[in-house]
Amino acid sequence: MSAEPSARSFDSSYPDPGDMLVVRGGTPLCGEIRVRGAKNLVSKAMVAALLGSTPSTLYDVPAIRDVEVVTGLLRLHGVRVEPLGDGRLVLDPANVETADVEELNVHAGASRIPILFCGPLLHRLGRAFIPDLGGCRIGGRPIDFHLDALREMGAVVDKTADGLVLTAPDGLHGTTLALPYPSVGATEQVLLAAVLADGITELHNAAVEPEITDLIALLQKMGALITAHTDRLLRIEGVPALRGYSHRPLPDRLEAASWACAALATRGDVLVRGARQADLMTFLNVYRAVGGEFEVDDDPVDGGIRFWHPGGDLGAVALETDVHPGFMTDWQQPLVVALTQARGLSIVHETVYENRLGFTDALVTMGATIQVYSACLGATPCRFGHGGYRHSAVISGPSKLQGNDLVIPDLRGGFSHFIAALAAEGSSRVFGVHLIDRGYEDFGAKLAALGATVDGPAYERAGLRLAGGPLEAAR
Numbered sequence: 001m002s003a004e005p006s007a008r009s010f011d012s013s014y015p016d017p018g019d020m021l022v023v024r025g026g027t028p029l030c031g032e033i034r035v036r037g038a039k040n041l042v043s044k045a046m047v048a049a050l051l052g053s054t055p056s057t058l059y060d061v062p063a064i065r066d067v068e069v070v071t072g073l074l075r076l077h078g079v080r081v082e083p084l085g086d087g088r089l090v091l092d093p094a095n096v097e098t099a100d101v102e103e104l105n106v107h108a109g110a111s112r113i114p115i116l117f118c119g120p121l122l123h124r125l126g127r128a129f130i131p132d133l134g135g136c137r138i139g140g141r142p143i144d145f146h147l148d149a150l151r152e153m154g155a156v157v158d159k160t161a162d163g164l165v166l167t168a169p170d171g172l173h174g175t176t177l178a179l180p181y182p183s184v185g186a187t188e189q190v191l192l193a194a195v196l197a198d199g200i201t202e203l204h205n206a207a208v209e210p211e212i213t214d215l216i217a218l219l220q221k222m223g224a225l226i227t228a229h230t231d232r233l234l235r236i237e238g239v240p241a242l243r244g245y246s247h248r249p250l251p252d253r254l255e256a257a258s259w260a261c262a263a264l265a266t267r268g269d270v271l272v273r274g275a276r277q278a279d280l281m282t283f284l285n286v287y288r289a290v291g292g293e294f295e296v297d298d299d300p301v302d303g304g305i306r307f308w309h310p311g312g313d314l315g316a317v318a319l320e321t322d323v324h325p326g327f328m329t330d331w332q333q334p335l336v337v338a339l340t341q342a343r344g345l346s347i348v349h350e351t352v353y354e355n356r357l358g359f360t361d362a363l364v365t366m367g368a369t370i371q372v373y374s375a376c377l378g379a380t381p382c383r384f385g386h387g388g389y390r391h392s393a394v395i396s397g398p399s400k401l402q403g404n405d406l407v408i409p410d411l412r413g414g415f416s417h418f419i420a421a422l423a424a425e426g427s428s429r430v431f432g433v434h435l436i437d438r439g440y441e442d443f444g445a446k447l448a449a450l451g452a453t454v455d456g457p458a459y460e461r462a463g464l465r466l467a468g469g470p471l472e473a474a475r
Helices: 037-052 066-075 101-105 113-125 144-152 184-194 211-222 252-264 276-290 327-337 360-365 411-423 433-438 443-449
Strands: 020-024 030-034 056-058 079-084 088-092 129-132 155-159 163-167 175-180 200-204 224-228 233-237 270-272 293-297 302-309 319-320 342-349 369-375 392-399 405-407 425-431 451-456 464-466 471-473
Touching: 020 066, 020 224, 020 411, 030 443, 037 056, 037 066, 037 088, 037 113, 037 211, 037 252, 056 233, 066 079, 066 101, 066 411, 088 360, 101 129, 113 129, 113 144, 113 163, 113 184, 144 184, 144 224, 155 293, 184 200, 184 233, 200 302, 211 224, 252 270, 252 276, 252 302, 252 411, 276 293, 276 302, 293 342, 302 342, 319 327, 327 342, 327 360, 327 392, 327 411, 360 369, 360 411, 411 433, 433 443
Parallel strands: 030 270, 175 200, 319 342, 405 425
Antiparallel strands: 020 425, 020 451, 056 088, 079 088, 129 163, 155 163, 200 233, 224 233, 270 302, 293 302, 342 392, 369 392, 464 471
């Protein structure tokens, strides 16, 4: 294992040097890994357990930081959360109680999930305290949509020095709402609040992502009455009580696409067990257009999708992100790394988050040719077109990437930096590895399973050991 990256001096602007991995690039990723339940559903399903009168069982739960955060928040509110092994989690809300503000504030900044506790806590306790919110810094993710919807349903919101206090003097009631943008988080908020509200709630311009559909299916198991109409209309008829659920979430389509892009950028061959074609249709079309190949195995137990680089040149594409069923914003960042290896000019127009292209600055330092613009370089102007936001990118390739020091900016951008380090010549030091733990289970072990050569202080935290070169999962 080369020690040359460790010889470089530590810049004072870097995060904790102990939260760093050294990646030796230039080796194709080959092998197989497995994805479990979707990060963007599992954490919301855990919150939904608060609504039930009996315990809930959630299967295929990934061991990620977001699950730890929600587990801590639920336990502070008196919910018994019991891991049973093999990814099973039992959540018993029999003794829900008001949490201590100081203890809740320990979680402030760790996640944006606390805002989704509002509806369930208002139903159970008549009061909810929400600490300051965290999450990835990829653009404005205002909670105004959430709060406006809750106010329309009868909530009173008071701001305090520590966060927000919500009450519902007369309980929550059904109403007619229209979101100015089909926000996933705001749609989840309305669903979790409306299922026990008095009367009927109609939500227009709702998000319709697969994770939303899966949350609706879970709530229906609990006894909710939810109808999904065309034109993004959800109709929720409040019921007096809900029971617990038993649910296996859809697999994580974001993680699956991330590993697919890693295979493409490194000229590798990766089988992602658990990945489902139906959840990745739009991504798969673009993947094939770029030049990547894939093969679907529909076996209900061990099935998945194999992704590989077939050799030769990759092709440039023009795409823009959008809400479902468009090309998902979380797919954009890892794909951009693969596009640095495609011949010609690729154009990416980001329409969901205004600041999600900042991660490309690090790719440029590694040798990529990427220009970022404030103009809309897509088929139609988007809501960021007149705000001066750098939300369109032109990628010229192929580029020979060189190893460098990288600081992880956010979850998906961080994975993309890892892909770049794996595709580059030489070694890279990647700082802020803990952010990857928010959404990628056993990240280090999966890298090792695919043949990546990784070293550094963070491998011990990840439960890995050095064995003959690449890291291997501790036996």
